[in-house]
Amino acid sequence: MKKISIARDFSVTPGFRYPLEGPFSGQDFRDKHLSPLFDQQNDDSLIEINLDGVAGYATSFLEEAFGGLARKYGVDRCLFRLRFISEEEPLLPSEIINYIKNTIKR
């Protein structure tokens, strides 16, 4: 199982949707940390994402990172492989799963 901590591996102050809106955007996170793990077609190993330790998440960041991933690789594959952990904000995993399930075409 691959483990990713957003605070440790990316930033403690995640930004917004696109890189042009500022550093540490959702698109950056998706392209650098998630997409490489989804590019290998045969790899169905689990990915555990620890959401703790950051100042807070904007909807735009979460939607672009995880909703964007679902748009690119499919809702079912994302839901199958991704596991979210958040002790600091217990409602966050269900919020992200909601963004994945209700992926909006952008």
Add this chain to the structure above:
Amino acid sequence: MNRLVIYLSLSVALVAGMYFGMQIANNGLWPDSFWEIKYIQVLDILISVTIAVFVVSEISKQFNYGLKQRELVAGCIDEYEKALSSAYDCFSRYAREPIKGNAQEVLRLLKAASNHLSIMIEVISSVQCSVPEHMRDKFETCFMSLKIAMTDSPFGSDKGAVKDAARLDKIDAAYCNARKGMFKAKLCLYK
């Protein structure tokens, strides 16, 4: 229940002690009229009084427990309301002056409000209170709607004061809905 047994035992012991004490000191200093007391009746009265006191204390204990639970839930709702209001006020500051510091502050306060919300839902679920299940789900839905309205794009990339009336109306409506839910829950508590 244990207390009732203790009280009854003490009543019986008291009457029995008096009776046997008087038997031992049969011709003691007590006046003759003392021996005319009907101890079974005294015991009867003592047991009745003990049971009455116990029942009243148990009823008042249950009542106070229910009241404390309602106060606890109402306190949690108040805390969540304050946290959400702080986030809303902070967004107003961001709308006037959309700088990065204000945007990060909005996110931090929304995270705090989310924590208060999860605590509130947990407390409501674990105590016996009259807030219905669908209302608990509605709290989550309202919070998510407000968070999406506040922090979805173009949040964080606004170049000047936020003047988009549709966007601001959406935020106001989501905030009002969230507060309406809280008031309804409080009303349910004291029904």
